[in-house]
Amino acid sequence: MALDRKRQVVLESLRRFLRRSAHGHLVNLMAKTRPQDYAPIHEEMNDRERSLLFRVLGDRDPELGADFLSHLPHGVAAALLPRLPIVTAARLLDECDGDDAARLLSDVDDEHSREILAAMHPEDKAVVEQLLIYEDETAGRIMTPSVFALREETTLGEAVAAVQSRGEDVEMAFYLYVIDERDHLVGVLSLRELLTHPPHLRLKDVMNVDLITARADTDQEEVAQLAAKYDLLAVPVTDERGRLVGMVTIDDVVDVLREEATEDIYLVAGTSADERIQPSIWKSARIRSPWLLAAYVGGMLAMLVIRRFDTELETLVGLAALLPVVLGVGGSAGNQSAIVIIRGLATGRVEQGGYLRNFLREMGVATLLGLLYGGLVAVGTYVYGVLSGPTGLVAPSTAAALGRYALPAAAGLIGLALTFSMLVSTTIGALIPLALHRVNIDPAVSTTPFVTTVTDVAGSAIFFLLATLILTT
Amino acid sequence: MALDRKRQVVLESLRRFLRRSAHGHLVNLMAKTRPQDYAPIHEEMNDRERSLLFRVLGDRDPELGADFLSHLPHGVAAALLPRLPIVTAARLLDECDGDDAARLLSDVDDEHSREILAAMHPEDKAVVEQLLIYEDETAGRIMTPSVFALREETTLGEAVAAVQSRGEDVEMAFYLYVIDERDHLVGVLSLRELLTHPPHLRLKDVMNVDLITARADTDQEEVAQLAAKYDLLAVPVTDERGRLVGMVTIDDVVDVLREEATEDIYLVAGTSADERIQPSIWKSARIRSPWLLAAYVGGMLAMLVIRRFDTELETLVGLAALLPVVLGVGGSAGNQSAIVIIRGLATGRVEQGGYLRNFLREMGVATLLGLLYGGLVAVGTYVYGVLSGPTGLVAPSTAAALGRYALPAAAGLIGLALTFSMLVSTTIGALIPLALHRVNIDPAVSTTPFVTTVTDVAGSAIFFLLATLILTT
Numbered sequence: 040m041a042l043d044r045k046r047q048v049v050l051e052s053l054r055r056f057l058r059r060s061a062h063g064h065l066v067n068l069m070a071k072t073r074p075q076d077y078a079p080i081h082e083e084m085n086d087r088e089r090s091l092l093f094r095v096l097g098d099r100d101p102e103l104g105a106d107f108l109s110h111l112p113h114g115v116a117a118a119l120l121p122r123l124p125i126v127t128a129a130r131l132l133d134e135c136d137g138d139d140a141a142r143l144l145s146d147v148d149d150e151h152s153r154e155i156l157a158a159m160h161p162e163d164k165a166v167v168e169q170l171l172i173y174e175d176e177t178a179g180r181i182m183t184p185s186v187f188a189l190r191e192e193t194t195l196g197e198a199v200a201a202v203q204s205r206g207e208d209v210e211m212a213f214y215l216y217v218i219d220e221r222d223h224l225v226g227v228l229s230l231r232e233l234l235t236h237p238p239h240l241r242l243k244d245v246m247n248v249d250l251i252t253a254r255a256d257t258d259q260e261e262v263a264q265l266a267a268k269y270d271l272l273a274v275p276v277t278d279e280r281g282r283l284v285g286m287v288t289i290d291d292v293v294d295v296l297r298e299e300a301t302e303d304i305y306l307v308a309g310t311s312a313d314e315r316i317q318p319s320i321w322k323s324a325r326i327r328s329p330w331l332l333a334a335y336v337g338g339m340l341a342m343l344v345i346r347r348f349d350t351e352l353e354t355l356v357g358l359a360a361l362l363p364v365v366l367g368v369g370g371s372a373g374n375q376s377a378i379v380i381i382r383g384l385a386t387g388r389v390e391q392g393g394y395l396r397n398f399l400r401e402m403g404v405a406t407l408l409g410l411l412y413g414g415l416v417a418v419g420t421y422v423y424g425v426l427s428g429p430t431g432l433v434a435p436s437t438a439a440a441l442g443r444y445a446l447p448a449a450a451g452l453i454g455l456a457l458t459f460s461m462l463v464s465t466t467i468g469a470l471i472p473l474a475l476h477r478v479n480i481d482p483a484v485s486t487t488p489f490v491t492t493v494t495d496v497a498g499s500a501i502f503f504l505l506a507t508l509i510l511t512t
Numbered sequence: 513m514a515l516d517r518k519r520q521v522v523l524e525s526l527r528r529f530l531r532r533s534a535h536g537h538l539v540n541l542m543a544k545t546r547p548q549d550y551a552p553i554h555e556e557m558n559d560r561e562r563s564l565l566f567r568v569l570g571d572r573d574p575e576l577g578a579d580f581l582s583h584l585p586h587g588v589a590a591a592l593l594p595r596l597p598i599v600t601a602a603r604l605l606d607e608c609d610g611d612d613a614a615r616l617l618s619d620v621d622d623e624h625s626r627e628i629l630a631a632m633h634p635e636d637k638a639v640v641e642q643l644l645i646y647e648d649e650t651a652g653r654i655m656t657p658s659v660f661a662l663r664e665e666t667t668l669g670e671a672v673a674a675v676q677s678r679g680e681d682v683e684m685a686f687y688l689y690v691i692d693e694r695d696h697l698v699g700v701l702s703l704r705e706l707l708t709h710p711p712h713l714r715l716k717d718v719m720n721v722d723l724i725t726a727r728a729d730t731d732q733e734e735v736a737q738l739a740a741k742y743d744l745l746a747v748p749v750t751d752e753r754g755r756l757v758g759m760v761t762i763d764d765v766v767d768v769l770r771e772e773a774t775e776d777i778y779l780v781a782g783t784s785a786d787e788r789i790q791p792s793i794w795k796s797a798r799i800r801s802p803w804l805l806a807a808y809v810g811g812m813l814a815m816l817v818i819r820r821f822d823t824e825l826e827t828l829v830g831l832a833a834l835l836p837v838v839l840g841v842g843g844s845a846g847n848q849s850a851i852v853i854i855r856g857l858a859t860g861r862v863e864q865g866g867y868l869r870n871f872l873r874e875m876g877v878a879t880l881l882g883l884l885y886g887g888l889v890a891v892g893t894y895v896y897g898v899l900s901g902p903t904g905l906v907a908p909s910t911a912a913a914l915g916r917y918a919l920p921a922a923a924g925l926i927g928l929a930l931t932f933s934m935l936v937s938t939t940i941g942a943l944i945p946l947a948l949h950r951v952n953i954d955p956a957v958s959t960t961p962f963v964t965t966v967t968d969v970a971g972s973a974i975f976f977l978l979a980t981l982i983l984t985t
Binding site for chain 1: 546548551552555672675676686703704707708722739740741742743745762763765766767769770773774776777778780783787793794796797800801803804806807808810811812814815818819822830832833834835836837838839840841843844845848851852854855859865873876877880881884885888889892896900904961964968972
């Protein structure tokens with residue numbers, strides 16, 4: 040789809056100004072554009088135009104350039120930075136918030152990252168290096184290190200004055216954190232509470248001491264869940280000694296929640312969240328390929344299982360054509376259970392209810408659904424058998440041997456096979472995420488392809504074992 | 513899993529106080545508990561204990577009770593309200609924020625809802641009724657109607673005084689909205705900007721006029737995406753005439769984003785978001801059952817397709833055992849495409865890139881994956897054929913007729929069938945969500961079961977048609 044008209048106009052003007060080297064006009068136009076609205080325009084430009092534009096911004100108004108740079112989607116900014124002169128890249132990153140600069144740099148290859156870092160302003164460089172110590176996807180990595188913190192002896196009047204003089208520098212200051220003489224976080228006060236109490240009181244008299252905090256090495260998803268659960272605008276982050284080192288603000292929380300939801304959805308579908316950065320077709324195929332391996336291996340193993348029952352296959356004739364129903368319905372039910380458990384673990388609902396209780400609940404649901412669909416498929420098979428004659432389902436010799444029991448036996452076999460397949464696949468689907476979560480592995484990883492594989496193999500085996508049992512007696 | 517020790521202690525104390533009618537202690541204990549931590553305790557209590565507790569809170573400290581009520585999960589609070597005396601329920605809702613009260617009431621059955629509403633304080637009742645006019649899942653329904661708004665002629669000094677005197681009443685006031693004499697929203701100012709400008713200036717001199725707003729009838733997901741995109745703490749909501757009627761705050765935005773993500777994940781898995789309220793096993797089975805119908809219908813139709821090729825089935829023998837691979841791998845690839853498109857539509861990424869471009873991209877990925885897995889399955893089949901002899905794959909007569917071409921032909925047939933199945937299933941998987949989105953239906957709905965159904969039927973048909981073409985020449 041083309042850009043909407045407004046963005047098209049901006050794009051054309053940007054191109055005209057770039058061609059004519061009308062750098063003043065260029066900066067003015069960018070200043071009037073919202074960074075969030077620029078991403079689709081960026082996509083339409085070619086690499087030369089992009090790097091030229093950011094070189095002009097870096098020279099003329101690095102603060103504006105930094106704003107645009109930090110609002111580009113994951114991966115897009117990382118592709119741009121190595122194309123800029125080192126000095127320009129460093130100047131732009133100097134003007135980014137510390138957490139944004141760290142995020143951008145961690146996406147760039149090591150060599151460029153080192154060079155850019157070396158060219159940054161010592162103070163900004165120190166902040167970024169400090170953040171890069173923390174591992175990816177932790178509170179430390181996404182926190183902003185500039186926190187508004189005052190000592191507990193400060194009066195409210197002094198605090199208001201401090202906000203007025205320093206407020207502009209601090210990213211999203213809604214809370215005033217209170218620290219003791221050893222920089223330990225001891226309390227918190229909202230900006231509003233600061234204004235609605237008498238100015239002669241001291242912070243320690245009015246601060247809230249019941250704190251929700253995160254450690255710098257806490258997983259970013261946990262921090263986001265904390266903020267979401269307790270309706271916080273920022274979660275203060277402390278180091279291992281309890282000293283305040285930063286805060287994770289609500290805008291980052293929102294990003295993390297969206298990112299993690301996307302990750303879960305992609306994993307559930309059998310692909311990776313790396314897809315969200317719109318890689319090339321080749322790369323997409325490479326990302327998705329391993330997940331299909333599960334279906335491939337499952338299918339090939341199922342083939343070996345089926346071929347083990349060569350003689351049964353011959354007696355079954357048409358009944359074997361129902362194997363796809365058994366595997367399909369069973370696998371779908373297993374995946375439903377897997378995903379209800381996975382999402383329940385992500386939102387904390389499963390832990391609240393208890394592992395065993397949730398597992399038994401899923402088995403109960405599977406039993407009901409297994410009986411329902413086992414019954415449906417049995418009835419369908421029976422009706423088909425009545426219409427086409429039992430030899431449409433089993434070999435003439437088997438039909439003759441079983442007489443009038445041939446049709447009910449065939450229908451019952453299919454029904455039972457489906458019910459058992461569903462129970463096996465639900466057991467796998469519910470147990471795997473619970474087990475992965477116990478050992479601290481993201482349960483969304485590869486549960487559903489595994490369920491498919493196991494269902495294919497176990498379902499085929501169940502089908503033919505039951506066939507041997509039922510049709511040869 | 514049992515409650516953690518701390519919550520267990522709280523639960524036991526609550527029960528002791530309830531037994532002894534120690535209502536003072538009860539209220540004190542609740543006041544020391546975070547509403548967000550209470551939900552698992554509530555779950556452990558029986559209905560009698562729950563209603564007794566909230567009756568005590570309603571009598572002794574309705575504001576505290578309202579806080580706990582509005583933090584209970586979806587459905588749980590709705591189950592509690594009808595068990596309370598009407599007056600108590602009304603008193604608790606009077607103390608809730610307007611949007612919370614509206615949400616709670618809309619979950620209660622109509623009769624109780626009317627009775628409770630009638631018993632509410634006229635002022636609070638009017639607010640709730642006003643909100644209930646808006647449809648479920650719109651900005652109007654989730655907004656808080658108490659907004660901090662001042663006229664544009666007000667000076668900053670007067671505005672600070674107004675915040676100090678009225679700030680406590682307004683939920684999460686980060687922004688000061690500026691209105692003209694007809695209540696139209698004309699500007700916005702952050703609380704911080706209010707403090708960092710000279711007090712003699714007027715609001716209209718310093719306010720930002722480039723506003724991001726939502727209409728009351730805007731879908732809640734759109735509002736949440738707006739707030740997330742532009743890093744806003746609140747989105748002002750206007751009526752059809754542009755008058756400021758409320759604002760959607762970031763805590764509600766976070767809730768909406770999580771809720772919509774859960775909804776998408778459940779839909780993708782083939783179940784409904786109603787599962788998140790932990791319904792009974794019966795209800796869960798009822799919710800999931802329709803989705804399995806797709807796999808059932810697909811499988812039964814595939815059976816009919818397979819049976820149409822009776823003679824081919826006999827010539828194929830072992831090759832038919834590979835049908836599960838063809839259907840499994842093809843269906844998985846179709847679902848990957850469907851979900852990448854669905855999530856891309858939810859986050860706005862697809863619209864940015866264009867419908868056609870995204871569709872072609874998916875087809876490109878499917879072609880690569882189809883060739884890869886078509887090749888893999890052909891090689892697997894060939895190896896199996898070499899090990900077991902060609903009669904392990906096709907009937908002796910066919911093997912004899914084709915001679916040394918029998919094995920390559922069988923392997924090629926399987927490979928081609930898989931590649932074509934994947935292309936069909938990806939076409940369906942990518943097209944359906946795009947088409948649904950065009951006609952304004954949530955694309956997450958029932959795409960994946962449909963993909964499974966189509967793959968089962970089309971895959972079987974392709975398999976046998978190719979078999980007829982290749983093995984009979």
